[in-house]
Amino acid sequence: MRYTGLIENYRDRLPVDENTKLISLGEGNTPLIRLENIPATLGKDVDIYIKYEGLNPTGSFKDRGMTMAVTKAVEAGSKAIICASTGNTSAAAAAYAARAGIKAFVLIPEGKIALGKLAQAMIHGAVIIQIKGNFDDGMRLVKEVADHAPVAIVNSINPYRLQGQKTAAFEIIEELGNAPDYHCLPVGNAGNISAHWMGYKEYFDDSKATNKPKMVGYQAAGAAPFVKGAMVDNPETIATAIRIGHPQSWGLAHKVQSESNGWFDSLTDTEILAAQKLLTEQEGIFCEPASATSLAGAMRDIQTGKIPEGSKVVCTLTGHGLKDPDTAISQCASEMININPVMSEVRDAILNNM
Numbered sequence: 001m002r003y004t005g006l007i008e009n010y011r012d013r014l015p016v017d018e019n020t021k022l023i024s025l026g027e028g029n030t031p032l033i034r035l036e037n038i039p040a041t042l043g044k045d046v047d048i049y050i051k052y053e054g055l056n057p058t059g060s061f062k063d064r065g066m067t068m069a070v071t072k073a074v075e076a077g078s079k080a081i082i083c084a085s086t087g088n089t090s091a092a093a094a095a096y097a098a099r100a101g102i103k104a105f106v107l108i109p110e111g112k113i114a115l116g117k118l119a120q121a122m123i124h125g126a127v128i129i130q131i132k133g134n135f136d137d138g139m140r141l142v143k144e145v146a147d148h149a150p151v152a153i154v155n156s157i158n159p160y161r162l163q164g165q166k167t168a169a170f171e172i173i174e175e176l177g178n179a180p181d182y183h184c185l186p187v188g189n190a191g192n193i194s195a196h197w198m199g200y201k202e203y204f205d206d207s208k209a210t211n212k213p214k215m216v217g218y219q220a221a222g223a224a225p226f227v228k229g230a231m232v233d234n235p236e237t238i239a240t241a242i243r244i245g246h247p248q249s250w251g252l253a254h255k256v257q258s259e260s261n262g263w264f265d266s267l268t269d270t271e272i273l274a275a276q277k278l279l280t281e282q283e284g285i286f287c288e289p290a291s292a293t294s295l296a297g298a299m300r301d302i303q304t305g306k307i308p309e310g311s312k313v314v315c316t317l318t319g320h321g322l323k324d325p326d327t328a329i330s331q332c333a334s335e336m337i338n339i340n341p342v343m344s345e346v347r348d349a350i351l352n353n354m
């Protein structure tokens with residue numbers, strides 16, 4: 001049967017009925033890839049699976065939430081949606097608004113959005129409002145303006161977003177036959193980790209799984225309010241998708257941590273970029289910097305034994321590497337070989353680098 005998106009696939013578990021017009025781009029159903037080389041380099045006997053959310057239609061997991069949020073906005077008669085974004089939410093909002101024939105307004109932090117994401121929001125025809133401020137400023141403004149203009153908020157404070165995003169947990173349980181022991185995610189606003197926990201609990205309660213994972217949230221060291229236990233006013237990290245100091249799902253995420261016996265931790269930008277590069281070089285999987293935070297954290301916790309041998313671990317790779325070409329190239333630029341257009345120089349380049 002033709003796969004036509006996650007709402008159709010999980011219709012009975014989502015707040016839609018037979019009259020709801022679905023706004024879908026075929027999102028969800030992303031690959032769960034078992035890592036073959038990295039576990040050996042760690043010298044530990046663990047199963048690590050990557051949930052490759054970068055293969056959603058606009059290149060991030062935000063599509064799972066956006067298909068629901070835009071479907072419900074259209075059902076309610078909205079002609080326009082609005083979001084604050086570090087990039088991927090605006091890309092998804094722009095695409096799903098185009099699909100629905102409605103308008104998208106996106107507030108982005110000036111100069112702090114990865115090039116691919118900006119290109120997406122622009123080419124889909126969103127109205128882009130750059131603010132002299134960060135994501136947290138944008139979020140505050142979006143909440144305020146929604147009372148003064150006819151726009152539906154499609155940030156993760158919109159409950160339909162989390163409903164859509166919980167389906168990633170369903171897919172993982174269906175593929176593994178049960179929930180993993182640990183599920184590691186990068187955390188910004190903490191909507192996604194909360195949505196996954198909802199999904200795991202729902203399948204557990206309906207006896208579709210006999211276990212629930214410990215949920216582990218990793219942040220960038222310069223933007224780690226959950227690790228600090230307090231909001232951060234000037235978050236900084238190269239992982240722009242999680243450059244958030246005032247998370248919107250603060251309470252939900254703490255509940256996830258205590259209910260699942262999980263934890264929060266942070267990684268430096270250097271550790272994050274090293275994990276991104278390791279994954280591309282050792283496994284052939286390209287994710288954006290923020291996404292690599294999940295693997296960077298999992299690797300550290302496996303190495304220290306906090307995640308014990310014999311565990312089954314799922315790491316969500318939230319967004320595709322092509323979202324942020326600048327960061328990828330700047331990591332590797334010195335490795336390029338420059339030659340004259342003659343065969344002997346090509347040959348030498350090959351023989352010197354075998």
Ligand SMILES: *Cc1c(COP(=O)(O)O)cnc(C)c1O
Pocket residue numbers: 060061062088089156186187188189190191192193241242288290291318319
């Ligand atoms: C949005 C996003 C995150 C953070 O997700 P939250 O639900 O805000 O915690 C992480 N990585 C990428 C690539 C994202 O786009």
